[in-house]
Amino acid sequence: MLAGIAELNFTQPTAVQQLVLAPALDGQDVAGQAPTGSGKTAAYGLAVLQQVDPTSATVQAVVLVPARELVLQVRDALKSLGKHMPNLRVAGYYGGHAMREEVKGLQQMPHVVVATPGRMLDHLERRTIIPNRLKVLVLDEADKLLDLGFQEEMATIVSRLPVRRQTLLFSATMPDKVLTLVREYLTKPRVMNVGGSNATTLPESLVLRGHVVNAADQKPAALYHLITRPDAGRSLVFANTRDRVEELxxxxxxRGLAAEALHGKMLQPERDKSMMKLRNGSATVLVATDVAARGLDVNELDTVVQFDPPHEAETFQHRAGRTARAGAVGTAHLLVTPYEQQKIQNWPSAASVQWAGIRPPALPTALPKPPRPSTVTLHISAGKREKISAGDLVGAFVSVGGLERDAVGRIEVFDHYSFVAVPETMAEEILEKMQGAKVKGKKVKVALVR
Structure with missing residues (x-):
């Protein structure tokens, strides 16, 4: 465990880790309220992994989360923390792809399961997962689990778990419905608010700016103006509907920007592609509905723009908190009409917004040359099911593609395909060399992700 922490360069605990770790390691139930980006995954992850016995081929911990993206994020975080624990198995299960793939993988029972409630309940009903040796249940993003209507599934899941267990619950906010969950599922819990007495705490390093336009039709030009500023960096833009996401x-x-879309009606491979391109820098803008407000984990996300105002204060907080995570500096912008401003400025979470009118410059008639991403993403037709690892792909891109090891960008390996980021200037040359190449003895197809 200590080797995993050292490798991740974790040297000082965050506030949530300082509060949560001691009682959680002591076996107590914990209900923690913490702002986004506060390090709570490591807080409960360390407590969970400390209790796991990798020599026992049983499910010993279950983490329930509200979204597929969060399943992947938490699964990968736990794997990194437990990287040096011999034979540790952490698996993630979620809807949107064939159940048979997951059942096949369960021939080797994972020690820790990270899942959405619907898919977890499917496995319990099929008896592909039997949690009779469970030690810990974690409910992460509890407020969102309830907002998405998972109350009934969670109640059924909890009824099938051992009564003698530890339960850890985390939520960005603590409305009455979450407190009811705490009373029902936790035993004599330690209740702690990492954000202090104010339930709407946002990271101190986050700058909130509100831009008031005279009319809604000025918003697209204002958006373009904000995300093409030299300091805008990587941007996440929120819209309220999938039609608006596609339109933006x-x-x-x-206008020449490397933009990608993300919404709930996209197929999982398409969502994976959009997320991957933002994470590895081959897209500079992601336009998303609130499906991305939870579980979106992108390093160096500099700017958030709320193009459409959220309907609730909680949503405003979750959107803004996608940047300035774990102490990094970030800016969250809101684009509003005067009518929309009247509603938002009364929210406690918006108290620190710096409001100003904006008259965006006219959009240029000639196509400008915005900053191009330095990397592009390549799709490889093999993944985990073909026993391909990130190390195998690095080796192939170095030996066959002619890349320097340091020039190989972010790699993500999925069940039947993988993504590799490479320098944009060398992409065509690499594509030509990699056609028909073999990775771990298997011939693969390599294509540019557009």
């Missing part, structure tokens, strides 16, 4: 993505692409 087309608008930004038409």
């Amino acid at each position: 993505t087309r608008f930004l692409k038409g």
